[in-house]
Amino acid sequence: MGSLGRAPGDRVPSERITKTTRDLHQQVEEFGQETAELLCSTLPRLPDPPIRILRYEDRSIIGPADGKSLPLYAGGQHLADMKLSIACQLDSVGKYLAVDESTFNLLAILDRAPVLRIHYLRDPGTRPTAHVHMHGHRGALSHLLSQAGHDSPHDMSSLHIPVGGSRFRPCLEDFIQFLICECRFDAQPDWRPHVEAGRERWRRRQAAAVVRDVPEEAARVLRDLGYTVEAPDPLPATQLKALRNW
Amino acid sequence: MTEVQDVTLRDLDKRRDEILGHLGMAYEELAAKASARSLVGDEWAAWEELREIEFLRNG
Numbered sequence: 001m002g003s004l005g006r007a008p009g010d011r012v013p014s015e016r017i018t019k020t021t022r023d024l025h026q027q028v029e030e031f032g033q034e035t036a037e038l039l040c041s042t043l044p045r046l047p048d049p050p051i052r053i054l055r056y057e058d059r060s061i062i063g064p065a066d067g068k069s070l071p072l073y074a075g076g077q078h079l080a081d082m083k084l085s086i087a088c089q090l091d092s093v094g095k096y097l098a099v100d101e102s103t104f105n106l107l108a109i110l111d112r113a114p115v116l117r118i119h120y121l122r123d124p125g126t127r128p129t130a131h132v133h134m135h136g137h138r139g140a141l142s143h144l145l146s147q148a149g150h151d152s153p154h155d156m157s158s159l160h161i162p163v164g165g166s167r168f169r170p171c172l173e174d175f176i177q178f179l180i181c182e183c184r185f186d187a188q189p190d191w192r193p194h195v196e197a198g199r200e201r202w203r204r205r206q207a208a209a210v211v212r213d214v215p216e217e218a219a220r221v222l223r224d225l226g227y228t229v230e231a232p233d234p235l236p237a238t239q240l241k242a243l244r245n246w
Numbered sequence: 247m248t249e250v251q252d253v254t255l256r257d258l259d260k261r262r263d264e265i266l267g268h269l270g271m272a273y274e275e276l277a278a279k280a281s282a283r284s285l286v287g288d289e290w291a292a293w294e295e296l297r298e299i300e301f302l303r304n305g
Contacts, residue, residue, distance in 0.1 A: 036248050067291050083294065107290070113287060
């Protein structure tokens, strides 16, 4: 499922082109519904519904109601929470549904603070577009950051660890599988096909976005594979921003 | 079906006040803690929800 990534950063694929605010609302609702279905088919004992869409004009937030988190269980015990938030609106030309920002957080219920955050920002400034924050302590890291003149050498979470930029960043399915396989949180019995099908959809959409970024590269590969590909006139513009940004 | 909640500016302001009231903090105070990476406990969730409200208000 496209989840977070239904929108790869700047635009959703061409089938997601929207013409009116009503179309946009419908797309956000479909996106929200798919996200809810993914969550319910993978993680047990979630509230029903697990998320809602908060909407003001053409901007929407997809996530649990009132800023709440979703419970995560291990052996039936509520040990952690998952925070999910996806901010969407029309893009700058008013035609495309775009994700402005998304957050997947793993929070310990012990102190209600994050352990791990995966963050995507469409307009990240000097930070990586997609990045991970690890909240932990490591003396050797603090030491070397301190020696290097870092502003927050004792705070590991101040580091923005880059994870693939807007096109190749992790999707919600990756985060859910991480929670289940790596952290060993409880899962629904048949969770894996839902995650894998959703990840495939996400990566196909991202692949399509990359083709639009560099169509001549796509045409070259297709010709190598035996396809007949003719260039249009005029040639479509190459969009390197998403491939060059970290 | 996913619930859709259409909100007004008044709703957003009210929720913002509720969040800050629950923490007993001014927005600027919480923003300063976030900037200094010194959020603790419920301040994390509060700050993230305030940022969501800010996005809905101003994009």
